[in-house]
Amino acid sequence: MEGKTFKTKIDGKEIAVQYSNLAEQTNGNIMVRMGDTLVQATCVMAKGDRGNLGFFPLTVEYEEKYYAAGKIKGSRYMKREGRPSDEAICNARLIDRSIRPRFPKDFQKEVQVISTIFSWDGQNDPDVLGLLASSLALSISDIPWFGPVAAVRIGKKEGKFIINPVYEERAKSDIDIIFAAIMENDELLVNMIEAGFEEVQENEILEALAAAEKPLKELIAFQKDIAKKIGKEKAVVEMMAIDSGLEKEVRNHLGDSLEKSIYQKDKNKRSQSMDEIRADVTAFVAEKFPGQGKEYATQIFFDREVDRLLHENILKYDKRPDGRKLDELREISCEPGLLPRTHGSGLFCRGQTKALSTLTLGSPSDQQLLEGMEIFGKKRFMHHYNFPPYSSGEIKPLRGPGRREIGHGALAEKALLPLIPNAENFPYTIRVVSEILSSNGSSSMASVSSSSLALMDAGVPIKNPAAGIAIGLILGENNKTYKILTDIQGPEDHHGDMDFKVAGTKDGITAIQMDVKIAGITKDIVKDALQRAKKARLEILEKINKAIPGPRPNLSPFAPRILTLQINPDKIREVIGPGGKVINEIIEKTGSAIDIEDSGLIFVTAENEESAQKTIEIIKNIVKEVEVGEVYEGKVKRILEFGAFVEILPNQEGMIHISKLAPYRVRKVEDVVKIGDAVKVKVISIDEQGRINLALIQKQKEK
Secondary structure (H helix, E strand, O other), X not given: OOOEEEEEEEOOEEEEEEEOXXXXXXXXXXXXXXXOXXXXXXXXXXXXXXXXXXXXXXXXXXXXXXXXXXOOOOOOOOOOOOOOOHHHHHHHHHHHHHHHHHOOOOOOEEEEEEEXXXXXXXXXXXXXXXXXXXXXXXXXXXXXXXXXXXXXXXXXXXXXEEEOOOHHHHHOOOEEEEEEEEEEOOEEEEEEEEEEEEEEOHHHHHHHHHHHHHHHHHHHHHHHHHHHHHOOOOOXXXXXXXXXXXXXXXXXXXXXXXXXXXXXXXXXXXXXXXXXXXXHHHHHHHHHOOOOOHHHHHHHXXXXXXXXXXXXXXXXXXXXXXXXXXXXXXXXXXXXXXXXXXXXXEEEEEOXXXXXXXXXXXXXXXXXXXXXXXXXXXXXXXXXXXXXXXXXXXXXXXXXOOHHHHHHHHHHHHHHHHXXXXXXXXXXXXXXXXXXXXXXXXXXHHHHHHHHHHHHHOOOOOOOOOEEEEEEEEEOOOOOOEEEEEOOOOHHHHHOOEEEEEEEEOOEEEEEEXXXXXXXXXXXXXXXXHHHHHHHHHHHHHHHHHHOOOOOOOOOOOOOEEXXXXXXXXXXXXXXXXXXXXXHHHHHHHOOEEEEOOOOEEEEXXXXXXXXXXXXXXXXXXXXOOOOOOEEEEEEXXXXXXXXXXXXXXXXXXXXXXXXXXXXXXXXXXXXXXXXXXXXXXXXXXXXXXXXXXXXXXXOOOX
């Protein structure tokens, strides 16, 4: 493959960028390699505008290819890649959140960025490479974009931070954090964070950021050098301008009505009022300034005016739309055990955001099987997030979870996973579903709190409850003055400059997800946001602890019961039986579910403990080692000329020789026992081949 190759080393690991313009009909394409993991990124810009959509039409895709890992996966009837995995969707969102803020404001041409994994070595994660490749593809293209964006993953081993750790190193690390950043005015600004932790302190996150600073700067300089050498001239995009006359007339027409509308506590009333004002302004402009594009200009002006009013009032007067102080939480209420028949439930309300989480416990066989390009195995803890249209007062078709639902569910799952007891202590499969009943900002973090309530209500012995909070930012025009907002909602979320989600327990942080609408944030803002989040998190946890101090001592009566039994692995075949005959008979007889691991660990799941205990006793009898001198009650199964065979344990037989049937000479076996007789026998010997020899214990004659 001819072309140009650029190389750099980050913490001793080589990153190679290959440009050959194979995807020559794109606006930009590049390949990035680390080890034998190779990712291609392409970007394409539409020829014309799509009109004013109210958002920038950017689409980001992350494509996992089974061939990249040398695998042929899928069902027996479908062997090609289909719907992207949850992992791929989360990686696409990670790239989107990093590159989206760097496009020109009000840019309306549709852009699509696709990262394709061509090769995967099982060591180097392609997600960070996908972000780096996307940044490079946009940087060398003619698409207007203010890059580059650099990204590194930080792990920790033996007290030292590792840059871009391999999978094995990540598995042993108590932190897994990705920082994305840009350079502006010779200052490094963080514009995206994605992280999971084992209850770490805020200072450790700041130390990780300090460790990431040097490699981030190196990657930015590396990309700038490549763009300078092979980059195209950026296209000139004409942005719709608003003439000063229109702006002045509209502002005079509005008076203080828009500001009054923004500063209403109730979301529904605020939305209705804003819609009415928007319609009024549109009609005013159409009448006073007739001509093409005026409605479009009005839309731009309207959004900018809301931004201006929100920023000005918060920066100058600490005035938030709902009247709260900058560090004040909305009203919070918690209610565990709301639903009568679920295994666990919890309702968490914060202002007009209301999340209801339900928990279901299942057997080990209920685990989710994972079979993707990177991930292969089982998953015993699942968190799913649903955002029905009624939660935001909208009407939409119900067509399964979208990318937002999958991303928010994964974030809450990441926050809760470190708290879940291991399978040895709590062998259940656990599924939590969070239904957002009403949304007015930070519903993903509300689902962390409601899920903690549901887990404890079900009696799951979690280490600590977790809570989540979204921290916002209002940045001044000089990018030096700023105000941190606790528990953002409504217009603060939409028109604010940052969404910094932090989840954790009283002992530390378990998950972070941050994205911005501005260039990025400084280390000082990161520090302030973390401290503000800690204060809010502890306040929420106090509310949760008052509602339910800890996990309930007993499981729900509607939850299944699981008992475990460790047997000799060599005995597994005896429990299963030929063609599964033995285990199926046990299941049919007791109604229990039986899961057997290769180690010989057996899980018995039943509707009640009595059934589970009965199943355990049957299995114990099957695998029991017979010893000389033991006495058993058995049943005669077969009779031969020289003796009778008695089943003393399930699928274990011993033989009573004809000479051991009675203290006198027996001429015929049938003279003493018959097939089907229940008899009491004693083990007198076990030969080298494991054959069990028995003696019949004679019943005493009744006097």
